[in-house]
Amino acid sequence: METTQFDKTMMAVAFAEAGEHDTAKEMLKGGAKGKSAHAPVKSKPYFKALLFGAVSISCYVLLFSNERKVTDLCTLGGINTMYPVLMAFFFSFIHGAFASNLLGCLGLEAKK
Amino acid sequence: MKDVSVMFIGMTLTKLLSLLAIGAVGGLLSGFIGSGGAFVMTPAMMSLGVPGAVAVASNMCHKFPKAMVSAYKRWKYCQADIKLGLVMAATAIIGVQIGCMIQKYILQAFGGAGSNLYISAVFMVVLVFVGGYVFYDAYKLAKGGGEAVVGRLALRMQKINIPPMIHFKTANITISAWITIPIGVLTGILAATIAVGGFVGVPGMIYVLGVSAVVASATELIIAFVMGAWGSVQWGLSGLIDIRLSLLLLATSLIGVQLGALGTTYVKDYIIKVVMATTMLIVAVSRGVMVPGYLADVGLITPINADTLVLFERISYSSLLLALGSAALIIVVAMIKGMTADRRAKKTLAGVHHG
Numbered sequence: 001m002e003t004t005q006f007d008k009t010m011m012a013v014a015f016a017e018a019g020e021h022d023t024a025k026e027m028l029k030g031g032a033k034g035k036s037a038h039a040p041v042k043s044k045p046y047f048k049a050l051l052f053g054a055v056s057i058s059c060y061v062l063l064f065s066n067e068r069k070v071t072d073l074c075t076l077g078g079i080n081t082m083y084p085v086l087m088a089f090f091f092s093f094i095h096g097a098f099a100s101n102l103l104g105c106l107g108l109e110a111k112k
Numbered sequence: 113m114k115d116v117s118v119m120f121i122g123m124t125l126t127k128l129l130s131l132l133a134i135g136a137v138g139g140l141l142s143g144f145i146g147s148g149g150a151f152v153m154t155p156a157m158m159s160l161g162v163p164g165a166v167a168v169a170s171n172m173c174h175k176f177p178k179a180m181v182s183a184y185k186r187w188k189y190c191q192a193d194i195k196l197g198l199v200m201a202a203t204a205i206i207g208v209q210i211g212c213m214i215q216k217y218i219l220q221a222f223g224g225a226g227s228n229l230y231i232s233a234v235f236m237v238v239l240v241f242v243g244g245y246v247f248y249d250a251y252k253l254a255k256g257g258g259e260a261v262v263g264r265l266a267l268r269m270q271k272i273n274i275p276p277m278i279h280f281k282t283a284n285i286t287i288s289a290w291i292t293i294p295i296g297v298l299t300g301i302l303a304a305t306i307a308v309g310g311f312v313g314v315p316g317m318i319y320v321l322g323v324s325a326v327v328a329s330a331t332e333l334i335i336a337f338v339m340g341a342w343g344s345v346q347w348g349l350s351g352l353i354d355i356r357l358s359l360l361l362l363a364t365s366l367i368g369v370q371l372g373a374l375g376t377t378y379v380k381d382y383i384i385k386v387v388m389a390t391t392m393l394i395v396a397v398s399r400g401v402m403v404p405g406y407l408a409d410v411g412l413i414t415p416i417n418a419d420t421l422v423l424f425e426r427i428s429y430s431s432l433l434l435a436l437g438s439a440a441l442i443i444v445v446a447m448i449k450g451m452t453a454d455r456r457a458k459k460t461l462a463g464v465h466h467g
Binding site: 060067074082083085089091092095096100102 | 120123173174176177178180181185189341344345348349350351352353354355356358359362363366367370371373374377378450451454
């Protein structure tokens, strides 16, 4: 079975963690030829964060500039129950996307 | 049309900022341990002048979309077991109905004071017992290098072969549905009693089913989503949801919850247990100091003077804030440590590449 670049890297990591730095370097020598040793740099989602942030803030401004109307609509009960539930869903989608992209911009990402 | 100004609070800048702060820390806690925001958000809202029923309703309406976002994040990290979450949620809904029936019976038989005493007593027993055990387990794990092992009780439960046997892929267990049912029902009963079903659900999944803490806390979010959506519709029908409060809590809790969720990928299993246990034990103190007042209300002890009662209420609220603050501190410190170690490891690897 052919050893892939990923396998070689993982084996090198194992040796590097065990303090066998020379062995780790040896393992990576062949695979790095002709290729950049750097991993592709992931661009940060600034545009998405700004876009969702702007939409989210606009929604909050809209909500509080019409708070009386909105709260009245959400407290009618019956079929109108769908309004607070749908609004909660809508805000979580928009604001959740903003929050996710904001954390991405700040470089806060889950460990792979 | 109802005059909502009678039911709902006027929004001042202080109240708005307080709600944002409560949402942030509550969200961080929920994303990290799968539950725990509700027990402090409801009393905190009440202290801002929100009526109890409106606080519970608005909190629930903010909780279910937050749980959905967090469950999705943790499912992406391969931590949430959707099948286990749905099985537990189905039985938890039955538990909620039972819990509501018990509450109504106690309210009719012993009045509001009896109800308060019952809620606080359940809080105390569950939190001290479960929190104490989780803390002991986390201590053992920390001493043993932090690697979690499946407990003896869970191994025994997994050997019980009563059909239907269900395999849960992400949780990596095969267990009889009859073992999951009581945990789900108890989670629901607790959710209807103290609003935090996860205090039984998460330890139940860890110690009875044999699920790892990280998968249990992620799966609890699916249960919270289903139960929260169900509860929100019920409260919405009564017209008690103050959508402004729900959306203000969401504004910061959605950031906190995602931060908490990604934090779980940097910490060892026992850290989640330490946070859970610390929170539970401090909240137990918070409820415990209120018990003498309730005992006096139902006439079981001699009346307590008003100044002492005010002091008890202050201690209770301060310990809630302490629970939130200490949990947030442990999470942030553990995350920073995990991220620094991860970056150092990546730099070492890059050094090997360059060398």
